[in-house]
Each structure stands twice: as structure tokens, then as C-alpha cells.
Amino acid sequence: MRNNLILTGIEEDNTTGNEPPAVTETKLRAFLKEKLKLASDAVDAMRLERVHRSPSHPVTGKVRSVVVKFAFFKDREEVRRQWPELKGSPYNVFEQFPPEIQEKRRRLVPKMKEAKRGGKKAWIAYDTLYIDGRPVSQ
Template sequence: MLEKQREELRDDVAYLKSQSMRKNFVFTNIQEDNFSGNVTAEITETKLRKHLQETLKIAKDVADTLRFERVHRSPGQPVPGKIRNIVAKFTYFKDRKMVRRQWKHLSGTGCQMYEQFPPEVLEKRRKLVPKMKDAKKQGKRSWIVYDTLYVDGKPVKQ
């Protein structure tokens, strides 16, 4: 009984972590000219807005009006030859949703963007990806939401 309660508490904590990351997006492969590791958040935000305009084809006036609570590079010191990701916390969920819809413009650019999840949820999602691909090969519609796999609109037990 205690083991079950412990697992439920872990799931609750992971859910709460994911809710705090709900408005976050991670952007990869946006050039970094930071060899010292102390570039300001404003400069990082400017680079992100430029990326949104040039790569995601969002109009300049729209990109300039997007509101962020925080924009920063992934923690740690810069490593030569490696580009740290940018984590952006949108103030408004609808802005994040609008940016997310532009994902098709990223193909062939070497850049990616994805939702941020806590490590516990990422691990569950990694295990679900092969099952999702198998379902797609069988001609079924499948997708992952949070930590649940859906096949033809029905959740699949792990």
C-alpha cells in the first residue's frame, strides 16, 4: 500500500512540475556567440524573436508583440562547438500555441522546437514512441499527449 501511495505521489509531483512548464518551449540550434556564458536575457530574447521571424515565418509586428515571462539559454557554461538550447516561457498560452502551429517551417533548417517536460514524463514518452510508430505503420492514427499514447482516439495502457 505504501509503495502505491509513493508512486501516486511521484506522479503528482511530475504532473505539478509539468504544469509549471506548461507555457515553456525549447528552441534548438539558434546560434550562440557567447563564449563567456554571461549574455543577458534581453540579447537571448532578441535572438529568439529574430529566429521566430526568419525561420518560423512569423510577421515582424507579431513576433515583436509576443510576451515572454523569461527567455534564457539552458544552464551550464558554453562548450565550444556546442549550442545551448533556448528555453522560452510565454506569458500567454495562446502565443505559445500560435508559435507551435508554425512548426512546418522548421523542416530542413536543422532547428527544432518542442514542449518542455520534466525528466519523469520524458522517460515515459520515450518508451511510448516505438509503440506510436508501430501503430502508424499499421495505418492507425496515433499521437502522444503528456504521458499517454492515443491510437485511433483511444488511450493505450502502458
């Protein structure tokens, strides 16, 4: 999961039942160029090991997330760093974490928001909350 990103809001064509991975990859590359404003040649050069919709059955009217496994961490980070381009749009980019890490991060978010409201600099890195540059013990 280290090289995976999850992108939400990318339109899905499930009129034939399930969108083929090749179609999903084509839509993803277009999304990277148009919405994230990455250079066309950089997007074309990215090696993607796997691109697929989140594992569930397609539902009319709902768009499943796209899970992308990048061959190179550098490419993944280039895409991840462009997330501010999506501010105010229906799209989003997330890192993929194992379920136990997701649960730990979910518990840390309220503490992070509280610290930010208090005027402190706070962020979560993997499964650790940092406030004013110091890790906070659980």
C-alpha cells in the first residue's frame, strides 16, 4: 500500500456492468492532466502497476473511488503533492493505509483539529500526531 493513492470523484462508466481497468486508467491519466494540472509528458511517462475501482459492485448514481498503485514512489508523491489544485472541487486524493492505521488516524483527527483551533501547528504523519513539531503520545 506504500505506493497507492485513492482518488475520489472520477466519473465511472458502469453502463456495461463494470468499467474495465484500461478505461479507468485512461480516465485517470486525463484527470491527472486536466484537474491536477500535471505536465502531459510527465503523466504519460508514469508507470502504473494497477488501476482499478474500489472493490464493490457498481451502483447507479454512485461513483466508486479509483485505487492507483504506482511503480515508483516519486510519481506517487508528485501526484499527492498536487492535491491543493482540487480545493473546492468534488475530487480528492488520499493515501491508502491498512485498516488499523486508518482507525488510529481517525482517532487522532479530533485532537489535531483541537490543537489547530488553539493556534498550534498540528499534522498527522502515518499514525503519529505532531503538535508544534513534537510527537504526541497516545
